Amino acid sequence: MSNYLFTSESVSMGHPDKLSDQISDGVLDALLAQDPYSRVACETLCSTDLIVLSGEITTEAKVDYVEIARQVAREVGYVSDDIGFNADSCRVLQALHKQSPDIAAGVDRDGA
Template sequence: MVNQNYLFTSESVSMGHPDKVADQISDTILDFCLQHDPKSRVACETLVTTDYVCVAGEITTTAPLTRTVVDKLVRGIIREIGYVDPTIGFAADTCQIECKLHSQSPDISVGVDGGGAGDQGMMFGFACEETKSLMPLPIFLAHRLVENHAKLRASGKLNFVRPDAKSQVTIEYKPDGTPNRIHTIVLSTQHDESVVEVKKKKKVFSDKAREEILNTLIIPTLKAERPDLVDAKTKFHFVPVGESGKKYPSDVILCHINPTGIFLE
């Protein structure tokens, strides 16, 4: 048990982040297979880079998953995410799609016909009472920020942001493990050139755009969830990539859960 307040940070990526785009493409392939064949076994991996998508893996299914269908599914989800402008280097109608899906290895298939389990792992997290969703507060708020980022982009209320974004939320906790205040919010987002201005010979995010994101996205999101934890000392950082700022205190490090899934005290 620590005897002073400590900080804990979680991050979340938006639906347009390359890793999340890849996840959604794989999920779309899986959904299609299960829709047509509930007994499908799908190990689908997706790689996404500039104007290129590669879908690969081993699948056992009776679903009509042809290369044409894969192409249609992939372009459909990319379009739904919001990548429709070829000038930014990735768009639904112009990207190259390579399909390397094939039937599951006979050795693996025979081994799992009875039990149904394969060589895939199941990941798990933990629940707590910090939020109604039973998720820890930092990751809950980080998810809400990128979720609302996508909604405001789609509605046109923040028409200068693009699909790729990431949020980080740092909560200051009391020694007994209860949230004390929201310490820092970081939001990094793709954006149009229209909100870029030059200061001291450097291109920076305009003050007007910062205020718009703060007042349209961040403050409403935080106040809708935990208004009691926002105070005058809460720090807000926008598109901090390449900027060198003051590091957060690291005198006390407390792990709620480590990458292996083992709980620590």
């Protein structure tokens, strides 16, 4: 009989991981609304006064990624410097780029 330790992470409301997931979902939703064939690998990191968007996106859609991130943070309630995060004044770094040709070739050839 082998012994093992099972662990898992659970985060509560207001945790930066929850906001990060909601921002990534918001980006995906906005892109799919304009281009249902969008390919999206968007990762978001949130920290004090900072949102970072990174990943690979191939789409015909035209969206304002920074505004999507700010809007989601506003909707969640991050609207005051007093709580350490203000959607309207935080820094938003965008490091999104087109999907790599190698990945695109595999998806184009084999289907998504």
